[in-house]
Amino acid sequence: MKTLVLQGIDTLVADGTLPEGLETRAVSVEPPRDPAHGDMATNAAMVLAKPARKSPRDIAAALAEVLAKDPGIANADVAGPGFLNLRLDPSRWFSIIPAVIAAGTGFGRSEMGQGQRVNVEFVSANPTGPLHVGHTRGTVFGDTLSNLLAFAGYDVTREYYINDGGAQVDVLARSAYERYREANGLEPEIAEGLYPGDYLIPVGEALKEKYGDSLIDQPEDKWLAELREFATEMMMDLIRSDLALLGVKMDSFFSEKSLYGSGRIEEAVESLESRGLIYNGVLEPPKGKKPEDWEPRPQTLFKSTEYGDDVDRPLKKSDGSWTYFAPDIAYHYDKIQRDFDMLIDVFGADHGGYVKRMKAAVAALSGDKSVSLDIKLVQLVKLFRGGEPFKMSKRAGNFVTLRDLLDQVGPDETRFVMLTRKNDAPLDFDFDKVTEKSKENPVYYVQYAHARACSILSRARDENMETSDEALAGADLSLLGRDAEMRLLRKISEWPRHVELAANHHEPHRISFYLYDLASEFHALQHQGKLEEEHRFVRPDAPDLTRARLALVRASMVVISTGLGILGVTPMEEMR
RNA sequence: GGUCCGUUAGCUCAGCUGGAUAGAGCGCCGCCCUCCGAAGGCGGAGGCCAGAGGUUCGAAUCCUCUACGGACCGCCA
Secondary structure, three states: OHHHHHHHHHHHHHOOOOOOOOOOOOOOEEOOOOHHHOOEEEOHHHHHHHHHOOOHHHHHHHHHHHHOOOOOEEEEEEEOOOEEEEEEOHHHHHOHHHHHHHHHHHOOOOOOOOOOEEEEEOOOOOOOOOOEHHHHHHHHHHHHHHHHHHHOOOEEEEEEEEOOOOHHHHHHHHHHHHHHHHHOOOOOOOOOOOOOOHHHHHHHHHHHHHHOOOOOOOOHHHHHHHHHHHHHHHHHHHHHHHHHHOOOOOOEEEEOHHHOOOOHHHHHHHHHHHOOOEEEEEOOOOOOOOOOOOOOOEEEEEOHHHHOOOOOEEOEOOOOOEOOHHHHHHHHHHHHHOOOOEEEEEEEHHHHHHHHHHHHHHHHHHHHHOOEEEEEEEOOEEEEEOOEEOOOOOOOOOOOEHHHHHHHOOHHHHHHHHOOOOOOOOEEEEOOHHHOOOOOOHHHHHHHHHHHHHHHHHHHHHOOOOOOHHHHHOOOHHHOOOHHHHHHHHHHHHHHHHHHHHHHHOOOHHHHHHHHHHHHHHHHHHHHHHHOHHHOOOOOOOHHHHHHHHHHHHHHHHHHHHHHHHHOOOOOOOOO
C-alpha cells in the first residue's frame, strides 16, 4: 500500500508537479483511527508541502488523481488539512482471507529480522533455590519476546546466566551441608544467613547417597568446593523443571564460574585497557547522603563516563578481587565474540542503575561491530488475593514459589496476565481475578473467542457443511460486506503490522492487547447472529453465504491461535 | 546531589518510531438470551492527557524546566 503511494509521488515528480529529491521517509500510510475516513490514510501531502513549496491540499488532490487510476483503489479523497483518504476496492480486503487460511499459523510471519542473531538473556536467577513469583514476569517476558522475535525473522538464542561464582553459592553449600548432616541423623544447625528452605533436604539426602558419612565433622575446606558444585547442579535441575512448567526452554546456560581462572575476565578487561578505558582512581562519595564508614580507596575503574554513564565504575574491590561487574563485562564480551548482532537483557527494575554501565561496556567492547544492547527492565508484580495485597517474606517462610503459583493458576493464565502490562509498568496480579472466567479476565475473553469459533465450525459440520480449509478458501467472499464483518476483517489484516511493531519495540504486551481487540470484534459479530437469525454464521438455507462467513471465522481463529502461540498460551477448543 | 522509570476517565491501564472528534476494562445508569456458547453483546454518563514553555502545518506522543510517585546511586549479587 505504501509503495503504491510512493509510486504515485514518483509519478508526480516525473510530470513536474513535484520537485525532485524529496525526502519521503516521513510519509506514512496507516489505517485511520476513524474507519469513516476510509481504509487507509496518508499524510504525504502535508509532509511534502513545505519542501515542495505547494499547498498540501493541492498536492493531495494531484496525488488522489494519480492513485484513483489504480484498480485496487476504489476512491481517494482529500480531507482536513491535507490527508488523503483511500478506500480500497473490497476485493482487496477479501483477498486476505484465503491468504490467512493458506498460511495458517504462518500468517503474519515477518522477514524483518533478516536472520540476524539475537541473544535474549533472561531469568538468570541465582542457583540457590527454586524460582519464585518474583522471577515469573521476567521469565514470561523474555520467553515471549524470544518467540516474537523468532516469528519476526530473527535467529534467537534464549540464554540463562548462572550466577554461580559469588558468595551466595558458599551460603548454598553450607546450607546443603547442614541438610547433609540431617540426612545422617544429626540435628541441622541452620544458622542465621543460611537458606532454610525445605528444597535443600533432597540435596542433603543425595549427598548422603554419594558420600555416606565421610564428610561429617570434616572442616569446611574439605568439602566446600565440591558441595558448591553439587548443590548448584541440583538447583539448576530444579530451576529447569520450574521453567518447563511455564513452558520455557532455554537454548543455552552460561556459567559465571566458568569465567574465573580461564583468563576470560582478564581478557575482557585488557580489551578495555587497550582502548584506554581503565585506570586506577578514587571515587567520590555519593552525594546527598553521608555514609558513615566512607573512606576514599583506590580501585581499578572503568571509564564508563566516556559512554554516557554518570560515574566511572569499579572493576576491582579495594582488596584486589573482582567486583560482580567484571565477570558481567566478560560475559557480555563473550556474547559479542559469539557473533550476535543484537543483545537483549531482561532484568528486574531494581537493576536499573546497572543499565548505563552495561551499555557503556558493550559499546566499548563491540568496537566497530557496534553490537546493540537493549536492556528491558521488568517492574514488580504486586500480588493480591481477593483484592487484598498479599505480603510475602522469605523470613516468615511464606514466599510463593513459581510452582505454588502454577498449582493455583495454571501456566496459560499466568503467562497471559503477565503480558497485560508494559514491562516497565508495575503489574497487579490477583490470584482470584486471574482464574475468574469472565470478560474482566482477558485470558478467558480471548480463549472464549477461539472456542466459539471452533464451536461454530463444528456446528456447521453438524449441518453437513464442508469446513475444510480447501473448501473455505474457495468461498465467494464478495457475499460478505456488513459493517461488523468488515471491522473484523480489518482487524485481522492488521495482524502483520502489530507483529512488526511489537518486535521492533521489544514489547510483547502489544500482542496481548491486539488479541483482546480482535476477540472483541469477533464477539460483536457473533452476537449479531443472536439478535437476527439472518446474521448467523451458519445458514443451512444459504450455503454460499455460510461458506464465506465460515472462511472469516476460520481466519479469525487462525490469527488468534497464532497470537496465543507467540504468548505461549494454548488455544482452547472448548471451555467447559 | 545525581540517574532511570512513571503521571491519560472515580479505579486499573492501552495509545502505532508526531495526525483528524484521546480508547478499553472495572465501577455507575439503562437495555439484550424459546440457546450458531450471556465465560457474551449494545447504549449512556464520566478527560485541562500532572503543570509551564518550546519545536511543527499538527503534540498525550519529540525537547527543556517544574511538581508529585517509585526504583537505584563505592567493596551485596
